Amino acid sequence: MPGLAQHGQCEEALKLFYQMQQRGPMPNQFTFGSALKACSGVAAAAEGYQIHAHAVKLGLEGEVFTASALVDMYAKCGNTKDARILFDRMPERDEVSWSGMIGAYAQNGPAEEALGLICLMKREGMRMNPFALSSVLRACSDLAAPEQAKQIHVQAIYAGLESNVFVGSALVDMYAKCGSIEDSCLVFEDLPERNLVSWNSIIVACANHGHVMKAFELFDQMQNAGVKPDYVTFIGVLSACAHVGLVDRGYEYFNSMNRDHGIIPRMDHYTCMVGLLGRAGRLMDAELLIKEMPFSPDIVVWRALLGACAVHHNSELAARVAKHIFEMDPEDHVSYVILSNIYAAVGKWDEVAKVRKLMRDSGVRKEAGYSWIEVKKKVHYFMVGDPANPQMEEIYAELAKLTEEMKKAGYMPDTNYVLHKVEMDKKEHYLTYHSEKLAIAFGLINTSAGTPLKIMKNLRVCGDCHTAIKFMCKIVEREIVLRDSNRFHHFKDGICSCGDYW
Ligand code: ZN
Ligand code: ZN
Helix, strand or coil: CHHHHHHHHHHHHHHHHHHHHCCCCCHHHHHHHHHHHHHCCCCCCHHHHHHHHHHCCCCCCHHHHHHHHHHHHHHCCCHHHHHHHHHCCCCCCCCHHHHHHHHHHHHCCCCCHHHHHHHHHHHCCCCCCCCHHHHHHHHHHCCCCCHHHHHHHHHHHHHHCCCHHHHHHHHHHHHHCCHHHHHHHHHHHHHCCCCHHHHHHHHHHHHHHHCHHHHHHHHHHHHCCCCCHHHHHHHHHHHHHHHHHCHHHHHHHHHHHHHHHHHCCHHHHHHHHHHHHHHHHCCCHHHHHHHHHHCCCCCHHHHHHHHHHCCCCCHHHHHHHHHHHHHCCCCHHHHHHHHHHHHHCCCHHHHHHHHHHHHHCCCCCCCEEEEEEEEEEEEEEEECCCCCCCHHHHHHHHHHHHHHHHHHHHCCCCCHHHHCCCCCHHHHHEEEEEEHHHHHHHHHHHHHCCCEEEEEEEECCCCHHHHHHHHHHHHHCEEEEEEEECCCEECCCCCCCCCCCC
């Protein structure tokens, strides 16, 4: 366990530090720096706070070396608020404090703050460093803010860091997560040096965008280039298989992991396999694989199987799987919704009612689906029935108009995806307002004709929205890219890149 060893080192460092205090010599800025570094390495917050108190006593808190080590320690321990207070108080800041602070926002959010700091860094004449750049790029990826990410890319070029392997890999990852697999590939092609992270970034990117053959080719190329795949690489190729239902190929990769590469499959790999088998309709095989895993299944792998049950409307297995899930997390809102959707799809309305009651009784806070879109460098969020956006009237009008045209083109709203058992008309009304549709309508109103729209969603897209967007993209003659919690869908000319397999 490398983590434990590191934690041991941290404790060792702290012991030494205390001995020094008792017997001298007096700790100085460098002792503080290395003791704090030991704590941030293992996110040992309690120890870190004690050292901070000592630094204050010795009047070393304001000294740049100690202060930046403190910022870095608080940041790495996840205490962004205190890190920022210290950061703002620093009379002068060095590279460590900038990187630490930006990294903290990139990791713990809000991502916008990381972007803000990059601008501040530039204004204060600080040199961009690869670490700060790559962590802010990761923040853009999570935010899926392509316009802002492009600006960071430009700054990376100015700073001469574009071909740095860390920045380059972060760019590959960022463009893919922001919906532009083309840009992602271009950056990768231009990288003068590629390490394991760069290869993994591009393979996972291709997999998520459904470019599975490319992902397999890259997997071979990587090995020809002398880079050994690791567990992340296999998550990439296995999820590629899952996205198109290549069961045999999936088994080949899965079995080769330990046999040819000495990599023991982890939970993530089993989850990919369960998703692959389940989606392909081999639900019993998927369940068996979970039972045969060499470790006890976690909630994620059960959720993967529940998702497959939803696709195949298998309510018996779903009930079994959900039991495991609710034992682990009685408040798993998304699973309640999926389960009740499965019952609704097969017309078991009594069961739907039971699930909803269970949900209320366990006090599950409703975490509704939401979508977001970046327009003019600003991210706009949408939720079902949320009147927060000042353009709501226009959005509804746009959707009503669009729905009429869609129906003329043959669109039939699929009412299986609504939770409640309500009359037909009302059901359609609910569906029209799913958050991704609201975000699309907003994008249509606020961008010029022909501009591709990039929408992100926190949950999986439902079947009805998927069908609807296929009609929409053709009618409005736009390319619509939708990233849901599972993968990317590229809608163009009435079809989706996923080939309706998702
Ligand atoms: Zn929907
Ligand atoms: Zn699709």
